[in-house]
Amino acid sequence: MCRVTGTAKAPPARPPLTALLRRYEDAGTPLTCEPVPRGLLNRGYEVTTTRGRFFLKQYVAPDTADPGVIARQHHATRGLAGLGLPAAAPLPDRRGRTVARLGGHGYALFPWIEGRHREGTELSAAQSRRLGTLLGMVHAGLARVQPPPPADRRHHPSADPARTHEQIDELLDLVRGHRPRDTFDELAEHRLLERRALLRRHAHRRPPDADGPVSGWVHGDFHPLNLLYRGEEPAAIVDWDRLGVQPRAEEAVRAAAIFFVHPVDGRLDLPKVRSYARAYRSAAGVSAPEVGAAVHRVWWERLNDFWMLHWRYQRRDRRSDPLFPAASALAVWWTAEYAAVMDSFTD
Numbered sequence: 001m002c003r004v005t006g007t008a009k010a011p012p013a014r015p016p017l018t019a020l021l022r023r024y025e026d027a028g029t030p031l032t033c034e035p036v037p038r039g040l041l042n043r044g045y046e047v048t049t050t051r052g053r054f055f056l057k058q059y060v061a062p063d064t065a066d067p068g069v070i071a072r073q074h075h076a077t078r079g080l081a082g083l084g085l086p087a088a089a090p091l092p093d094r095r096g097r098t099v100a101r102l103g104g105h106g107y108a109l110f111p112w113i114e115g116r117h118r119e120g121t122e123l124s125a126a127q128s129r130r131l132g133t134l135l136g137m138v139h140a141g142l143a144r145v146q147p148p149p150p151a152d153r154r155h156h157p158s159a160d161p162a163r164t165h166e167q168i169d170e171l172l173d174l175v176r177g178h179r180p181r182d183t184f185d186e187l188a189e190h191r192l193l194e195r196r197a198l199l200r201r202h203a204h205r206r207p208p209d210a211d212g213p214v215s216g217w218v219h220g221d222f223h224p225l226n227l228l229y230r231g232e233e234p235a236a237i238v239d240w241d242r243l244g245v246q247p248r249a250e251e252a253v254r255a256a257a258i259f260f261v262h263p264v265d266g267r268l269d270l271p272k273v274r275s276y277a278r279a280y281r282s283a284a285g286v287s288a289p290e291v292g293a294a295v296h297r298v299w300w301e302r303l304n305d306f307w308m309l310h311w312r313y314q315r316r317d318r319r320s321d322p323l324f325p326a327a328s329a330l331a332v333w334w335t336a337e338y339a340a341v342m343d344s345f346t347d
Contacts, residue, residue: 023093053112079145115228115235120259132276136283142217149245156210159304174313249294266329
């Protein structure tokens with residue numbers, strides 16, 4: 001626990017709150033500072049002052065702490081907020097700056113936003129439509145407020161199955177050598193062998209690389225933990241650390257595969273997907289064929305992706321373990337129900 005006053009032990013590199021808050025017109029005097037257990041890349045704190053509550057972000061991850069990267073995120077979120085979208089945007093200090101650099105770190109201060117996360121299983125068909133509309137408006141808004149992406153950032157190769165087979169062999173060695181062996185190891189070995197067979201059976205369906213105008217600025221990590229609801233409506237889209245240039249419709253497909261996946265058997269709630277996808281296409285101005293190509297590419301991506309197993313067995317990081325059963329089942333279910341999934345996204 002990190003506190004400005006009291007005897008609680010402070011974590012390393014405690015934010016220099018008093019010096020930071022003096023830079024802002026109406027931030028007040030700091031009272032408490034509590035770490036927020038959210039985000040894998042950077043640190044966050046809930047700060048209480050004599051003027052209210054704030055969210056303080058500390059940029060520590062090397063690939064996100066670059067001043068140019070942070071400036072791009074802040075420009076995007078402030079631009080989207082100016083369009084009336086619920087993008088969590090930083091507060092400017094007395095000089096109009098949104099980043100304070102102190103003690104070798106960059107900091108940004110945000111208003112505290114009350115809200116809660118909602119899984120796609122909680123959303124009605126109408127709320128699923130509003131979710132698709134929101135993401136479509138974000139993509140359309142980013143195209144307005146961000147500069148056009150450079151041509152060299154519009155090429156996105158599809159996964160190479162030869163490299164995936166090498167990864168499967170490496171992971172199988174780690175899984176089989178893990179001691180004590182547990183039920184997760186059993187499931188991991190089963191899914192790796194299953195995926196190897198699927199990749200051999202469907203190798204001829206590798207999609208072409210994504211190129212050209214299908215790419216644009218996207219949030220980069222749009223999922224339930226990065227969307228806060230107040231009541232029935234979205235209150236804030238948070239954590240823009242992965243803002244970047246990607247095939248825009250692929251973000252919509254990836255988001256649906258997280259929001260609308262059944263947590264037990266990995267199937268997608270296709271009626272909700274249909275409502276969401278129709279609304280997304282309309283709001284973003286994206287054609288059904290573009291979304292269809294994205295569906296195929298994300299399906300292929302899922303067949304070739306083992307990031308959760310890399311985290312567990314190579315990085316010894318188990319935070320993603322609870323996600324693995326549904327995510328690994330989804331790839332198999334999606335392959336069997338490929339035509340129905342495609343129809344739900346493109347109809």
